Amino acid sequence: xxxxxxxxxxxxxxxxxxxxxxxxxxxxxxxxxxxxxxxxxxxxxxxxxxxxxxxxxxxxxxxxxxxxxxxxxxx
Amino acid sequence: xxxxxxxxxxxxxxxxxxxxxxxxxxxxxxxxxxxxxxxxxxxxxxxxxxxxxxxxxxxxxxxxxxxxxxxxxxxxxxxxxxxxxxxxxxxxxxxxxxxxxxxxxxxxxxxxxxxxxxxxxxxxxxxxxxxxxxxxxxxxxxxxxxxxxxxxxxxxxxxxxxxxxxxxxxxxxxxxxxxxxxxxxxxxxxxxxxxxxxxxxxxxxxxxxxxxxxxx
Numbered sequence: 001x002x003x004x005x006x007x008x009x010x011x012x013x014x015x016x017x018x019x020x021x022x023x024x025x026x027x028x029x030x031x032x033x034x035x036x037x038x039x040x041x042x043x044x045x046x047x048x049x050x051x052x053x054x055x056x057x058x059x060x061x062x063x064x065x066x067x068x069x070x071x072x073x074x075x
Numbered sequence: 076x077x078x079x080x081x082x083x084x085x086x087x088x089x090x091x092x093x094x095x096x097x098x099x100x101x102x103x104x105x106x107x108x109x110x111x112x113x114x115x116x117x118x119x120x121x122x123x124x125x126x127x128x129x130x131x132x133x134x135x136x137x138x139x140x141x142x143x144x145x146x147x148x149x150x151x152x153x154x155x156x157x158x159x160x161x162x163x164x165x166x167x168x169x170x171x172x173x174x175x176x177x178x179x180x181x182x183x184x185x186x187x188x189x190x191x192x193x194x195x196x197x198x199x200x201x202x203x204x205x206x207x208x209x210x211x212x213x214x215x216x217x218x219x220x221x222x223x224x225x226x227x228x229x230x231x232x233x234x235x236x237x238x239x240x241x242x243x244x245x246x247x248x249x250x251x252x253x254x255x256x257x258x259x260x261x262x263x264x265x266x267x268x269x270x271x272x273x274x275x276x277x278x279x280x281x282x283x284x285x286x287x288x289x290x291x
Contacts, residue, residue, distance in 0.1 A: 002105045003105070003106060003113060004103055004104070004105050005103065006101070006104075007102060007104075008097070009097055009098060016103070037087070038091070039084075039087070039091070040091040040092050041088070041092040042092070042097070044101050048098050048099065048100060049098065049099055049101050050097065050098045051092060051093055052092050052093050055089070059170075062088075063172050064171055067171040067172075
């Protein structure tokens with residue numbers, strides 16, 4: 001089975017679990033395949049993966065993520 | 076594997092996600108993994124997401140102590156919607172939680188206005204209501220339009236949603252989604268597409284309602 005990965009600035013390899021676009025920005029929900037307790041979120045801007053701006057953005061993105069996963073499970 | 080509490084998991088996710096200094100080239104690559112690794116990763120991620128969701132919801136709802144955080148959909152009866160405290164015209168948007176909450180309140184308000192309050196809690200999902208009405212009953216509701224369907228979807232069981240759709244000229248929810256092209260890449264009805272396509276409509280309804288509230 002093929003999974004899609006990215007390498008982040010900390011040198012760790014993360015698997016892409018969910019991708020979605022919000023306000024014209026692509027967000028990625030990632031998990032470290034070697035430590036499945038290690039999750040993180042990045043946005044893709046100008047060909048770079050960048051951390052979120054602040055807690056407000058984080059809360060909004062987590063809300064969307066939960067909603068998307070909940071909706072996926074009901075389909 | 077190191078064990079973490081929900082709190083730790085949530086805090087770690089927050090800590091590892093926030094910070095514009097965290098940046099690197101957006102390079103992706105595909106890699107073949109064993110089925111065991113793939114399944115365990117997906118399961119662990121789904122579990123963690125649910126836990127994070129629970130934690131996040133607790134945080135969110137604890138800010139609004141007007142209602143209980145686990146039964147807010149079925150027990151909350153105050154239908155006077157007010158714009159959230161953090162609303163500012165510049166942000167011009169509500170979070171998915173706020174949209175969901177308002178949609179259920181809106182349906183509750185409509186049902187109450189027609190004295191259609193006969194329901195039981197769904198034994199399979201106590202956050203949902205089973206309303207004892209037919210599609211003919213819903214046809215009597217002048218205000219009922221397609222913007223209410225998502226609220227029924229959140230608040231009520233599937234039979235109720237199908238009855239509402241039937242009253243609006245669709246035999247059931249799947250027909251409504253299909254006819255309106257809310258389908259995924261395989262052409263199957265998709266609630267996610269439906270939500271995404273209607274987010275702006277739902278936000279506008281909320282903004283309009285909030286404006287009405289301010290002008291009173």
